[in-house]
Amino acid sequence: MTPQLRTFWRLLREFTxxxxxxxxxxxxxxxxxxxxxxxxxxxxxxxxxxxxPSGCC
Numbered sequence: 001m002t003p004q005l006r007t008f009w010r011l012l013r014e015f016t017x018x019x020x021x022x023x024x025x026x027x028x029x030x031x032x033x034x035x036x037x038x039x040x041x042x043x044x045x046x047x048x049x050x051x052x053p054s055g056c057c
Contacts, residue, residue: 020047 001009013019021043028037038046 021040024043025037028035
């Protein structure tokens with residue numbers, strides 16, 4: 001993978017929120033190292049529940 005493509009892919013993942021779980025893990029390791037972390041499945045479930053529905057109706 002070229003450096004430009006790698007950079008594009010990284011930026012795309014940041015923009016779309018795809019790295020949210022990775023950021024969560026980094027934060028938990030730094031700020032709360034002795035506490036348990038959510039599974040990735042549970043993290044995404046709670047994240048999707050906490051957002052208002054988008055679009056019409």
